[in-house]
Amino acid sequence: MKAQRLHGTAAIEEHPLRLEDVPQPVPARGELLVRVLACGVCRTDLHVLEGDLAPTALPLVPGHMVVGEVVGRGAETAPDPPEGTRVGIAWLRGTCGACGHCASGRSNLCLDARFTGYHADGGYAEYAVVPTDWAYPIADELSDAEAAPLLCAGIIGYRALRLSEARPGDVLGLWGFGNSAHIVLQLARARGSEVHVFSHREEHRSLAREMGASNVGASDEAAPGSLDAAILFAPVGELVPPALRALRRGGTLACAGIHMSPIPAIDYETELFGERTLRSVTANTREDGDELLAEAARAGVRPHTTLYPLERANEALCDLKAGRIRGAAVLVP
Numbered sequence: 323m324k325a326q327r328l329h330g331t332a333a334i335e336e337h338p339l340r341l342e343d344v345p346q347p348v349p350a351r352g353e354l355l356v357r358v359l360a361c362g363v364c365r366t367d368l369h370v371l372e373g374d375l376a377p378t379a380l381p382l383v384p385g386h387m388v389v390g391e392v393v394g395r396g397a398e399t400a401p402d403p404p405e406g407t408r409v410g411i412a413w414l415r416g417t418c419g420a421c422g423h424c425a426s427g428r429s430n431l432c433l434d435a436r437f438t439g440y441h442a443d444g445g446y447a448e449y450a451v452v453p454t455d456w457a458y459p460i461a462d463e464l465s466d467a468e469a470a471p472l473l474c475a476g477i478i479g480y481r482a483l484r485l486s487e488a489r490p491g492d493v494l495g496l497w498g499f500g501n502s503a504h505i506v507l508q509l510a511r512a513r514g515s516e517v518h519v520f521s522h523r524e525e526h527r528s529l530a531r532e533m534g535a536s537n538v539g540a541s542d543e544a545a546p547g548s549l550d551a552a553i554l555f556a557p558v559g560e561l562v563p564p565a566l567r568a569l570r571r572g573g574t575l576a577c578a579g580i581h582m583s584p585i586p587a588i589d590y591e592t593e594l595f596g597e598r599t600l601r602s603v604t605a606n607t608r609e610d611g612d613e614l615l616a617e618a619a620r621a622g623v624r625p626h627t628t629l630y631p632l633e634r635a636n637e638a639l640c641d642l643k644a645g646r647i648r649g650a651a652v653l654v655p
């Protein structure tokens with residue numbers, strides 16, 4: 323099969339992925355063999371390829387927003403889902419199930435979690451394998467390319483929205499407007515919320531306007547100061563104090579990124595007092611994934627996608643790094 327493989331980390335401009343002919347993966351006991359139909363491109367892939375998140379073994383096939391069709395299974399593997407079913411493969415593909423975090427319903431914090439396209443080969447290929455327990459059902463309403471971005475950008479956005487404690491009808495602020503944020507905007511609008519978007523890129527601001535944001539501004543523009551909840555998708559610590567100032571008393575700011583530049587000093591009186599909450603978002607649980615996929619289908623969420631052939635994975639990642647993608651980039655084998 324064709325696969326894009328990483329042999330050594332490097333700046334994406336050097337095109338570290340190589341298109342190769344490799345043996346089709348063999349599903350182990352309890353695993354499904356999936357023919358890949360679409361695979362979303364995530365900023366985390368960029369962190370892996372460039373070595374910010376050093377890969378544990380090389381060569382590696384990245385990609386963890388995979389939509390595909392079940393075409394086989396390992397020995398002694400349950401017959402469900404049957405061959406021909408469309409399934410999704412996400413970043414999280416296993417937890418220890420035994421630690422305090424796993425036992426208390428916070429498996430997103432498990433220190434022995436396993437990730438697709440990191441600990442195991444992912445979806446920048448024609449075939450992939452996934453443990454049966456971690457294959458998500460995909461609603462018929464969504465095309466392959468539309469479903470793919472939901473599997474990481476959507477799931478993390480959903481968890482960030484939940485941790486921001488935004489209730490239906492609340493006024494929500496989003497800083498940064500990439501893949502996750504454009505899905506959260508659709509979820510929040512379907513819940514009757516007014517959404518304010520702040521981004522330093524005009525392409526992203528124009529997409530936010532098209533998608534029904536109530537107010538769109540530059541990232542350094544003053545927010546209305548009346549937000550019930552806010553999510554920071556941009557990995558820019560300088561935006562934390564202004565986002566906190568824009569919250570009403572009792573509001574929460576959730577930071578959705580894995581990386582963040584240093585956060586400047588926070589003024590207690592104007593930025594934190596009044597029971598404002600500042601929190602991070604770390605990975606997700608299997609339940610977050612199931613809930614997001616169900617809500618996205620109900621709410622008619624449709625990610626805005628730009629398609630690239632599998633051969634052009636390096637270019638897709640360069641475009642993502644440069645901020646040229648509106649919504650989601652998706653590779654199609």
Ligand SMILES: [Zn+2]
Pocket residue numbers: 364365366367386413474475
């Ligand atoms: Zn991701």
Ligand SMILES: [Zn+2]
Pocket residue numbers: 417418419420421422423424429432433434
């Ligand atoms: Zn655990």
